Amino acid sequence: MSMLNRPASGTDTGEIVASMRDYESAQKTVSKLIAGEVPARDIAIVGQSVRTVERVTGKLGYAAAARSGAINGVLIGLFLAAILVLGNPEVPIQLFLGFVLIGVAVGMLLSLVTYAIVRRRRDFASVTQFAADHYEVTVLSTSLGKARQVLGANKVAPVRPPVNLDEPPRYGERITPGATAPAPSPEEPVIPPRPADPVAEPVAEPESGATPEAGTAAASTVTPVEPDAAPDADGIQGERA
Secondary structure, three states: OOOOOOOOOOOOOOEEEEEEOOHHHHHHHHHHHHHOOOOHHHEEEEEEOOEEEEEEEEEOOHHHHHHHHHHHHHHHHHHHHHHHHHHOOOOOHHHHHHHHHHHHHHHHHHHHHHHHHHOOOOOEEEEEEEEOOEEEEEEOHHHHHHHHHHHHHHOOOOOOOOOOOOOOOOOOOOOOOOOOOOOOOOOOOOOOOOOOOOOOOOOOOOOOOOOOOHHHHHHHHOOOOOOOOOOOHHHHHHHHO
């Protein structure tokens, strides 16, 4: 590999200068950067959320396997016939056609054997390709200023990947667009806290020799008055005499 086509070492791809949906737009951006004298080895196209897409092209069977083998066999026969013609230009046309037919037979045989081995696990034909949600054009820091100058106002803003509504959300709750939001639950009334019971302050005892207060003196001098005892019979008679 030549030094011109040698990629930059390491896994650092630099900073994003443009982002687009399809790969063709990313290729055009790279071509524009290279035309603006940005070093090609400093540019990279990074596909985000890369996935494989396998497109089914048809159902496999012995007839389909033989047909595809025959097409491949024609190429094999033409290759062998070309080698024969280059080695001997005066070869008859019948021999040339014979090599083509031999190639077709070999191709059909190989295809049928391969299908007989894998038909229990795979009975359809498909084409696998890679796809990404969006593509980012990145440039290393050494050429970042030059790349931004080349792109200028045509720089594409980063594109958010599309949201797949069929997958459950990783965080929070997903709300379907256009759906009415759930009515908020009524708030419960706030009950104020119960006030604390008043605490009676203890009455300080008077010091010795000190004059008690008026209220205290009045309380100490008042004595309960007992009702007069009813006079007995002897007392009443003595008073009358």
